[in-house]
Amino acid sequence: MTTAIPLKLLNREQAILEFNRRVLAQAQREDVPLLERLRYICIVSSNLDEFFEVRFADMLDAARDPLSTVTGQDVDRVGRAAHTLIDEQYHVFNERLGPLLHRQHIVILNHADRDEPQRQWVRKFFEREVKPLLVPVGLDPAHPFPQVANKSLHFIARLSGKDAFGRDNRIAIVKVPRVLPRVIKLPAAVSDGRQAFVLLTSVIRAHLEELFPGRKVEAFSQFRVTRDSDLEVDEEEFANLRHALRSGLTTRHFGRAVRLEVVNTCPAELSEFLLQQFRLPDAALYRVNGPVNLVRLNELIDQTDAPHLRFKPFEPAWPTGRLPRHKSMFEKLKKGDVLLHHPFESFEPVVQLLREAVNDPDVLAIKQTIYRTGAKSELMDLLIEAARRGKEVMCVVELKARFDEEANINWAERLEAVGAQLVYGIVGYKTHAKLLLITRRAASISK
Numbered sequence: 001m002t003t004a005i006p007l008k009l010l011n012r013e014q015a016i017l018e019f020n021r022r023v024l025a026q027a028q029r030e031d032v033p034l035l036e037r038l039r040y041i042c043i044v045s046s047n048l049d050e051f052f053e054v055r056f057a058d059m060l061d062a063a064r065d066p067l068s069t070v071t072g073q074d075v076d077r078v079g080r081a082a083h084t085l086i087d088e089q090y091h092v093f094n095e096r097l098g099p100l101l102h103r104q105h106i107v108i109l110n111h112a113d114r115d116e117p118q119r120q121w122v123r124k125f126f127e128r129e130v131k132p133l134l135v136p137v138g139l140d141p142a143h144p145f146p147q148v149a150n151k152s153l154h155f156i157a158r159l160s161g162k163d164a165f166g167r168d169n170r171i172a173i174v175k176v177p178r179v180l181p182r183v184i185k186l187p188a189a190v191s192d193g194r195q196a197f198v199l200l201t202s203v204i205r206a207h208l209e210e211l212f213p214g215r216k217v218e219a220f221s222q223f224r225v226t227r228d229s230d231l232e233v234d235e236e237e238f239a240n241l242r243h244a245l246r247s248g249l250t251t252r253h254f255g256r257a258v259r260l261e262v263v264n265t266c267p268a269e270l271s272e273f274l275l276q277q278f279r280l281p282d283a284a285l286y287r288v289n290g291p292v293n294l295v296r297l298n299e300l301i302d303q304t305d306a307p308h309l310r311f312k313p314f315e316p317a318w319p320t321g322r323l324p325r326h327k328s329m330f331e332k333l334k335k336g337d338v339l340l341h342h343p344f345e346s347f348e349p350v351v352q353l354l355r356e357a358v359n360d361p362d363v364l365a366i367k368q369t370i371y372r373t374g375a376k377s378e379l380m381d382l383l384i385e386a387a388r389r390g391k392e393v394m395c396v397v398e399l400k401a402r403f404d405e406e407a408n409i410n411w412a413e414r415l416e417a418v419g420a421q422l423v424y425g426i427v428g429y430k431t432h433a434k435l436l437l438i439t440r441r442a443a444s445i446s447k
Helices: 013-027 034-064 074-101 118-134 199-208 239-250 269-278 295-305 331-334 348-359 378-388 406-417
Strands: 106-107 151-161 169-176 182-184 193-201 215-225 259-262 285-288 363-370 392-397 421-423 436-442
Touching: 013 034, 013 074, 013 118, 034 074, 034 215, 034 259, 034 295, 074 285, 074 295, 106 406, 118 199, 151 199, 151 269, 182 199, 182 295, 193 199, 193 295, 199 215, 199 269, 215 269, 259 269, 331 348, 348 363, 348 378, 348 436, 363 378, 378 406, 392 406, 406 421
Parallel strands: 106 193, 259 285, 363 392, 392 421
Antiparallel strands: 151 169, 151 215, 182 193, 215 259, 363 436
16 A cells, blocks of 8 residues: 655745745855846846736735635735745845945945035936936825836835925825936046945935925835736737737736835835825735845946956857858758757857848748747848848737737737738747748749
8 A cells, every 4th residue: 555645836926936036046156256146136126026017916816716726825825935035135135245245346325325525426416317307296185196107116205394385295206217227326536446336216315305395304215016017818809919918008007006115114104105005905015125126236237347246258159060150051951950059059040041031032931930029139120121022921929928018019010011921829828939931942942
């Protein structure tokens, strides 16, 4: 008689959090260059944003469905695990990486850390670049709580006193402009031989009271709300999937709130007010010991001049033995198949093949699947050019590539405008395959 061994399984959401714990572990490895360790911190934040926007939001919906196996206890358990992971992330950033960056003369200066020349430079930057873009909103019956877009950064302030119009509204909201850099590098003349940075939020915080003449800022905090951003479109219900997704993109930034981030010094009065405005429970509040949204530190990494603190640049190898440079790809493929191993070998031979196909009068048709493209893509430009030259171009475009829907819709419209034939995948499935099929006439035979 055999004894059944109980299976210990993690649900999908717990598995995602455990994966990000392993990413966070990379930030603690001493054999990883320092700026790359900081980048892993940013990756965790970016991954968690998507986790809350999609997976956790879906979990909340499932817990409300009486036919679902997801329970409120499951939601609580995953929420507690997310809180723990984020606390660990900020601990690594503050206690491990912060001191190491300081030793390398890379510093993020708070207002209290800045000397007088630095404060003067920051003030001029604020007056010239920041203040003209700020729109403080004092809340009153004529100015209700504003629409707050997904992952946009704001300040909330508690005020006392009256303004020039005699208004004594106690709460104000200030949006941090998206068009400004989140991290500003100070010029060498005021950096004391270091690479010194200030966060945009620190610049605004230092001059927050100037936005409310005659008023006193009694308390304030940064805050950021994460919203349900999964596009729910019933493919069988909508006759035109592209138009349905396009309309959904306009409302994605204002989906149901699922998480609220504030700094750990945020007064309870302000955090409770925000929770009420976003209709969130206490468990959805994440108090962080540091800057809200660590993803923005990617800007610091990009601006830091320290090659020795980065991974050495990786250059994919050209498969010289199998594909001699500057030779016809078609002539080489006539002799047999060529296997490429990406990303270790260059993707350029694939681009070269498509480029050659576009310019070859014997090429009759090009068919390709398209999943993620980005706003700029030479492959997509080549497909458009092929259609312009009269070749038969057919593309299977996956419109539901999460967070790339808008880019793919734009490419689909451009392809359609030049006469390409488009197919939007199979209902109920996503097309992840990367396939390219070229039909070419050779020696009176199509191949």
